[in-house]
Amino acid sequence: MSQKKQDMRSALDILDGVNRITRVQGEVDPKFELPAVLAQSPNRSAVIFEKVKGYSVPVVGNLVDRENFALTCGIESSIEASLQYIDRGITNPIEPVMINNAPCREIVITEDIDVMKTIPVTTFFEKEAGPYIMSAIVVAKDPETSKRNVSMNRLLVLGPDRLMIGMSPSHHLYRLLEKAMQLGKTLEVSIAIGNHPAVLVAANAYVDLGFDEFEIAGGMFGEPLELSPGIAVDVEVPAGAEFVIEAEFIPGELHEEGLVSEFHGMYVDYGKSPILQVKGITHRKDPIFQIILPGRFHEHFIIGAMAIETTALRHIRTAVPRVKAAYITEGGMGRSHLVTSISDPRPGEGQKAIFAAFAHCNLIKHITVVDDDIKVDDPIDVEWAIGTRMRAERDIMIIPGVRTDRADPLVKEGTVSKVGIIALREPTALPKAEIPKEIIEKVKSEWKHYQVQVGDKYVDRSFSYIK
Incomplete structure (x- = not known):
């Protein structure tokens, strides 16, 4: 592989x-114990488990949070920078290239395949059917x-060489499987585990079928x-992946999954x-297995x-060209709640922004629209806008019976009620009380002069209340 990062x-x-890496040196059991430690890790650094019971393969979790994403992608840690970075990938896509002798093919297993013997697959929650x-x-x-389609799907290990794959009928992979069945063909897949944060985010992009996420x-x-290129199937994967499982769908065969956790932190039963x-497994020498703690945990969000x-x-x-930013909140489980800002909004544009967002993604069900002087990723700032600019009798929209995803915790017959909140300032709004900007900037640039001390330590400046 080249020196590309x-x-x-x-x-x-x-x-x-x-x-920003926490190392767990004591042995952990991949069944329940490892996720219990990961769930209680003290910060949002990546966590590497060096000793996993029954395996010589280390495990990494918490790879992706917003700060880690910015660092590993070489961008500023801000919502604006991440939006621009990901949008650049969609606006200016670059076709992948094939290489031979990739790291992900250093070890090849096509006989005596046993997923659980090769990979320290983890069991997360007590009522789930097994390791995912x-x-x-x-x-x-x-x-x-x-044309390629890339997605993220949960995989339940059923046996040495059999996996159940979870996917909604609305997802692209499901549509490809249906098409293959109608054509009398078998659909092959390659499953890549252990990827760069940018590749993981790209795989989740809400783009049209046929738009290659790579x-x-x-x-x-x-x-x-x-x-x-694949070893046992005609499907490609990122050359630097840690593990690759190559497989094909078994026509007509289904598995009753039982209870499984969802992003909202509750069990669901999808049937x-x-x-x-599984037709083959390949991996790097001395591989690292990556896990994402599912349910109500921040990396999943x-x-x-x-x-x-x-x-x-x-x-x-x-719909509204002057929209400046958008932010999906963690409180909304990384799926359901959106805050968006507009520069110099015209009458009715808040409503248009709400309708456009609902039309784009079934999972979004709560939208707050603010002016561009509000930081969309600051919940205190957003609540301030709601408290000072929203008139409840006028600015709250409740839309019943809107189509949603089957994963929504309140879904009924495929629909849910959705809410829009318009928290835009009026032309006659009271002005903000602010310290002169030139004094703020002077203090920022000369902070060391003030020798701010907490206990026996000097502290860096923090102007969290200044927008």
Whole structure:
């Protein structure tokens, strides 16, 4: 592989260099114990488990949060920078390139396949059916056009060489499977585990079927994403992936999954899902297994949130060009609650922004529209706008019976009520009381002069209340 920094290891090297890796040196059991430790890790650094019971393979979790994403992608840590970075990938996609002798193919297993013996797959929650792979990107090709589709799907290990794959009937992969079945073909997939944060976010982008998410990753990197051809299937994966599972759908065979956790932190029962037959496993020498703690945990929220807010912003701008920013909140589980800001809004544009966002993504069900002097990712600032600019009798929209995703915790017959809040200032609004900007900037630039001390330590400046 070239020296391009497109893999998970390069991301970990960057985080290690800025002390954003926590190492767990005591042995942990991958069944319940490992996720229990990960859930209680003291900060949002990546966590590496060095000793996993029954395996010589270390495990990494908490790879992606907003700060880690910015560091590993070489951008500023701000909502504006991440929106621009991801949007660049969508607006300026770059076609991937194929390489031979990729790191993900250093070890090849095509006989005596046993997923659980090779990979320390984790069991997360007590009522789930078994161990799940939650960090994988699943790659498939359209059986007619051969265009790639990349997504993230949960994978339940059923046996040594059998996996159940969870996917909604509304998702692109499901549509490709239906098309293959109608054509009398078998749909192959490659499952890549252990990927760069940019690749994970690209895989979650809400784009049209046929838009190759690997091209989005290339656009984000500013160079082609390197892919490796398959060993047992005709489907490519990122060359730097840690593990690759190659498989095909078993026609007509389904598995009753039972209870499974969702992003809202509760169990759901989706019924039966398709089964994959594993045809081969490849991995790097001394591989690292990546997990994403599912349910109501921040990494699970953020990977989806960063992709949704970027594509939502693009869509809203088609209706309201002066929309400045969009932010999917963690309180809204990284899916359901959106805050968007507008520069110099005209009458009715708040409503248009709300309708455009609802039209873009079924999962979004609560939208707050603010002026561009409000930081969309600051909940205190957003609540201030609601408290000072929203008139409840006029500015709250409740829309019943809107189509939603099956994962919504309140879904009934495929629909849910949705809410829009318009918190835009009126022309006659009271002015903000502010310290003169030139004095603020002077103090910022000369902060050391003031020798601000807490206990026996001097502290860096913090103007959290100044917008």
